[in-house]
Structure formats: C-alpha cells, structure tokens
Amino acid sequence: AQKITQTQPGMFVQEKEAVTLDCTYDTSDPSYGLFWYKQPSSGEMIFLIYQGSYDQQNATEGRYSLNFQKARKSANLVISASQLGDSAMYFCAMRELLYNTDKLIFGTGTRLQVFP
Amino acid sequence: DVKVTQSSRYLVKRTGEKVFLECVQDMDHENMFWYRQDPGLGLRLIYFSYDVKMKEKGDIPEGYSVSREKKERFSLILESASTNQTSMYLCASTILAGVGDTQYFGPGTRLTVL
Numbered sequence A: 001a002q003k004i005t006q007t008q009p010g011m012f013v014q015e016k017e018a019v020t021l022d023c024t025y026d027t028s029d030p031s032y033g034l035f036w037y038k039q040p041s042s043g044e045m046i047f048l049i050y051q052g053s054y055d056q057q058n059a060t061e062g063r064y065s066l067n068f069q070k071a072r073k074s075a076n077l078v079i080s081a082s083q084l085g086d087s088a089m090y091f092c093a094m095r096e097l098l099y100n101t102d103k104l105i106f107g108t109g110t111r112l113q114v115f116p
Numbered sequence B: 001d002v003k004v005t006q007s008s009r010y011l012v013k014r015t016g017e018k019v020f021l022e023c024v025q026d027m028d029h030e031n032m033f034w035y036r037q038d039p040g041l042g043l044r045l046i047y048f049s050y051d052v053k054m055k056e057k058g059d060i061p062e063g064y065s066v067s068r069e070k071k072e073r074f075s076l077i078l079e080s081a082s083t084n085q086t087s088m089y090l091c092a093s094t095i096l097a098g099v100g101d102t103q104y105f106g107p108g109t110r111l112t113v114l
Helices: none
Strands: A010-014 A019-021 A032-039 A045-050 A064-069 A075-078 A089-096 A110-115 B004-006 B010-013 B019-025 B031-040 B042-050 B064-068 B075-079 B087-094 B109-113
Touching: A010 A032, A019 A110, A032 A064, A045 A075, A075 A089, A089 B042, A110 B019, B004 B087, B010 B019, B010 B031, B019 B031, B019 B109, B031 B075, B042 B064, B042 B075, B064 B109, B075 B087
Parallel strands: A010 A110, B010 B109
Antiparallel strands: A019 A075, A032 A045, A032 A089, A064 A075, A089 A110, B004 B019, B019 B075, B031 B042, B031 B087, B064 B075, B087 B109
C-alpha cells in the first residue's frame, strides 16, 4: 500500500493566487515527520518545510505553510501569493521513527505551473 | 550552506558498461543515500550508508552496488548497465539525528543507457 499519496499529478495557478497541494500518508508509528520538497527543472531537490507528528501547530516558512490534519492523515502544502518561480515539481515525504531508520518515503509528486 | 555534489549532470553509457556515479558532501554527515527518480514513481531508495564502509539495501538495490571508503564520498556502481537503468539519480546526505532532520540533495545525474 502507498505510504505517501499525492493525487494531483498537475496543478495550475495564477500568479499571486494561493494554491494547495495535497498529501495523505499512512503509518502506524506514533512518531513521524513530514517533509515537502521542491524540484525545479534544474533537478535539485530543495527542502521547503517540515511538520513533526507531535507538533501542535501547523508549520510555516515564509509563503509556505503546512495544513496538518493528523486524524485525517493529511499534510497539505499551501503556497500563498504564487510566483512564476514556484513552477516546479513538489514532493511530499515521510520519515518514520519506529524502525530507527533514516529512510524517507516519497510520494509521486505534483507538477505545479504558475501562469501570469 | 550544505553542499552535495555529484560527478556528472548528464551521462550517456552503453549497455553492459560499468558505470560509476560519485557523490560528495562537505558537511561531515554520517548518512548518505542514493535514489533513482522516474516519472510517476517519485523517488525510490537504492542504497544508503550510515558510516564509512557500511551500507544498507534500500527498496530497489538489484543491479546496483555502492562504496563508501571515506565519510564524505558515496559511490553508486552499475556493474553492467542496462536500458532499464536509464533514469535520474539523486544523492542525499543528512546528519545522524532525529526524525525532523532533512536530507540535503545533490543536483542529480541524468543517466541514459543505450
């Protein structure tokens, strides 16, 4: 079964608008971390934001925020005031602590295109 | 800033060739990783290493091997390249720490096997 599910292969948003990229996850580990990465066409994966399973508040980093709904096992990325430079692939990933491993499990990604 | 570099951005090899992909990180990180990325499949872990000379299989190790002789360097080896190994290969590193520490990625190597 997929541990990280990103159901939107592609999304379009107009410049200056907000956009939400969906991510749901599946784990029985009470301690886990959720990450979002951006991958521009250059190929490098850029870390955007992190949410811990025990964090009480939703994570925010500048224009990025994470809408964490633990009971629904969702960790959606919200980008406010989209810019043309936000056009990229976005990946949601999870690390579980239960197995004492540093492995990240990635979703299949969402391609975001920002238009003027 | 953490820097992870990979030896080549683009590589073209022939079927049956031995291929070396090199990754170097400059932040004294214990853990290093090799992923391959294919459209519609996301990133899949090939191998990882948590110390010099140590290695662990990831989810898709078949057809690959790795070498970590120095802490800063992690090499991925395709013993006999095949066309189904045409892919984007990403290296990453992280400190040996808690659940919240991110992995830092290199720029990737786009490998084509003809």
